[in-house]
Structure formats: structure tokens, C-alpha cells
Amino acid sequence: MITVEHLSKRYGTHPAVDDVSFTCRPGTVTGFLGPNGAGKSTTMRMITGLTPPTAGHATVDGVPYQRLGNPGRRVGVLLDASAQHSGRTGREVLTLAAMTMGIERRKVEESLDRVGLNATAAKRRVKAYSLGMRQRLGLAYAMLGDPRVLILDEPANGLDPEGIFWMRGLLRDFADAGGTVLLSSHLLREVEAVADQLVVIGGGRIxxxxxxxxxxxxxxxxxxxxxxEALDLVLHRVGLTGTKTTDGGVVVQSDAETIGRAAADAGLVLLELRPAGGGGLEQMFLTLTAGDSVKEAVR
Incomplete structure (x- = not known):
């Protein structure tokens, strides 16, 4: 389990993360979403002890990450696939990690096989890997110690559609076996397909x-x-505001009857009146983060 309680991080006067709290439970995949610059990576770095918080704290299974004994056996972390030593081979990267964690060498081959890196790829130096191969190696590293918790920041970057589908199955199987997954990704459709819980952050706040x-x-x-224009006036008259969509509509946090009656009283012709959930996670994401100054590329 991952527990985040009132985490905040300020850089000077800028609040990168502001009073963020959430829980990721065993057996679930939690999708962590937000535009670029919203505070996702900073939050994950605070959870894993890489960035000290200004306020608040985070624990994994009730213990701060820094106090975990042999953390790789408890938590698998992938925050930057490009951070691996470029001069080592894929097998060397995992072998050194296995030695550090006190893991049998046979686990290296099992991990390489799990992520689809064959013997030829394992012998190549990391600097010759594509981004997708580095992501696979990063996942192998994260899962090498058979942890019960995974913290992954954009693990699908560089993967082709087949690789993305493979990763979805890998994470779903991990959670279904009782594991806990915190997954940050800009691939909203993939998050929608695999996640059980969602945490949406904008401007450093949930x-x-x-x-x-x-x-x-x-x-x-x-x-x-x-x-x-008449719709805007009607909504304003009844105290409602909305977020414009790309097709000329407006998403309003209200119920259909209230909006319909207000339109009817004003003689306004409506072309569409439906739950916003029909637009899926992408529509919800755009609605919730519409006020942010930096927008995330959405696929």
C-alpha cells in the first residue's frame, strides 16, 4: 500500500505540489494523471525519497521509503528509463542490481524474459537500446526483486502499440495477484483500460x-x-458555469433536468444534452484540468 498525506513541495514561492493526499491499495492500479508540470513526477520523487517534501509525508506499507530495508525487494521504481548506465549491457545492469539486492542470478534471466528482451538484446549495451527497449529494461529492473509495489512514471513512452498492450497485461496481472501499482501516464486510453482508481492533479493540487x-x-x-452565446447567458442566469469542448459544447457540473428546464424557459434550442462520462477519461481529464496554464499532449 502507498499512503500519501498532505505532501507539499515549494521551490521558492512556487508551489510545485500543494497538499496532496491519496492512497493506493493492494490489488489495484491507480492512474496518476495531470498535464505536464502539474506535479506528478515531483510527487513520485517525494514518495521514493529522491526529493524532500516541504510538508507532509508518504509511506509504503506504513514505512517511509528511506527507511525500507533493501527497498528493491519491497518497491519497484521506474522514474526515468534513460537513467541506466549506457556503457553496460542489459544483462550487466540487472546482474549488478541482483547482487546489490542479494537476489539469485537466475532471476536476471527470468526478468529479461518477462519483459521480452531476448539473449541478443541482453548482450547489447544500453546506449544502443531504443527508448522502448530501455523502458522494458527499466520494468525488468523494477520487478527484479519481486516487489509488492510498483511506482512507474510514464513507463509506456517509446513502446509501440503491441508493447503498450503487453505492458497493460503485465500491470493488470501484477495487481490481480495482490500487487499495488501507481502509474503515471499521458496515454489516457491505456490508463482508462487498466486502472481501477484515478488521481487527477492540476496546478499541484488534486x-x-x-x-x-x-x-x-x-x-x-x-x-x-x-x-x-445564448446558452452561456442561460447558464449564467441559473448560476452555472461550464468548460467549452472542442466541438462547440459545454461541460457543466449539474444535472440534465436543471439545464433542460433553464433552456426550455428561455426558448433555447438544445442540440445535445448527455452525461459527460460518454466522452471517457479524455473528456473528464480535459474538463478537470482546463484551467491549467500548461496542457499535456493527449492521445
Whole structure:
């Protein structure tokens, strides 16, 4: 289990992370989402002890990461696939890690096989690896010690569609066997396919968290009118505000009846009135993070 309680990180006067709290439970994949610069990576670095928090704390199975004995046996971490030693071969990277963690050498070959790096790839130096191969090696490293917790920052970067599908199955199987996964990714459709829980961060603060299905079901109402300007006036009149969508609609945090009655009283012709959840995670993400100054590339 991962527990984050009131984590904050300030750089001078800039709040990179502001009072963030959430829990990742065994048997689940938690999707950690937010635009670039929202504070995802900083939060993950604080969880793993790489960045000291300004306030708050985080624990893994009730213990701060820095105090875990032989942490690689408890927590698998992949924050930057490019951080591996470029002059070593893939097998050497894992062999040294195995020696450090006190793991049998046979686990190296098992880990290479698990992530699809064959004998030829294992003999190549990391500097000759593609980004996708480095991601696979990073996952092999993270899972080498048979941890019960995985903390992964953008692990699908550089993977082709087949590789992304493979990784989804790997993480789902890990969680279904009782493991805990915290997964940050900008590939929203992949997160939607594999995650059980969602934590959405914007501007350093959590803007939504909870069960994926419940969040998607309660993400507001999409309304589109023949006269968009008149719709804005109607919504303002009843005290509602909305977020514009790319197709000319507006996502409103209200119920369909309230919006429909207000439109009818004003003689406004509506072209669309439906739950925003129909747009899936991508629509919810754009709605929740619409006010951020830096937008994340969404696929």
C-alpha cells in the first residue's frame, strides 16, 4: 500500500505540489494523471525519497521509503528509463542490481524474459537500446526483486502499440495477484483500460480522485445549443458555469433536468444534452484540468 498525506513541495514561492493526499491499495492500479508540470513526477520523487517534501509525508506499507530495508525487494521504481548506465549491457545492469539486492542470478534471466528482451538484446549495451527497449529494461529492473509495489512514471513512452498492450497485461496481472501499482501516464486510453482508481492533479493540487467508474459517471453534463452565446447567458442566469469542448459544447457540473428546464424557459434550442462520462477519461481529464496554464499532449 502507498499512503500519501498532505505532501507539499515549494521551490521558492512556487508551489510545485500543494497538499496532496491519496492512497493506493493492494490489488489495484491507480492512474496518476495531470498535464505536464502539474506535479506528478515531483510527487513520485517525494514518495521514493529522491526529493524532500516541504510538508507532509508518504509511506509504503506504513514505512517511509528511506527507511525500507533493501527497498528493491519491497518497491519497484521506474522514474526515468534513460537513467541506466549506457556503457553496460542489459544483462550487466540487472546482474549488478541482483547482487546489490542479494537476489539469485537466475532471476536476471527470468526478468529479461518477462519483459521480452531476448539473449541478443541482453548482450547489447544500453546506449544502443531504443527508448522502448530501455523502458522494458527499466520494468525488468523494477520487478527484479519481486516487489509488492510498483511506482512507474510514464513507463509506456517509446513502446509501440503491441508493447503498450503487453505492458497493460503485465500491470493488470501484477495487481490481480495482490500487487499495488501507481502509474503515471499521458496515454489516457491505456490508463482508462487498466486502472481501477484515478488521481487527477492540476496546478499541484488534486482536482479529482476515486473509483474510475464513479468518476467517469459523475463528470458532469455535456450541453450543446443552436445558439452558443445564448446558452452561456442561460447558464449564467441559473448560476452555472461550464468548460467549452472542442466541438462547440459545454461541460457543466449539474444535472440534465436543471439545464433542460433553464433552456426550455428561455426558448433555447438544445442540440445535445448527455452525461459527460460518454466522452471517457479524455473528456473528464480535459474538463478537470482546463484551467491549467500548461496542457499535456493527449492521445
Amino acid at each position: 482536482v479529482a480522485q476515486g473509483d474510475k467508474a464513479e468518476l467517469l459517471a459523475s463528470s458532469g453534463i455535456v450541453v450543446r445549443a443552436l445558439d452558443p
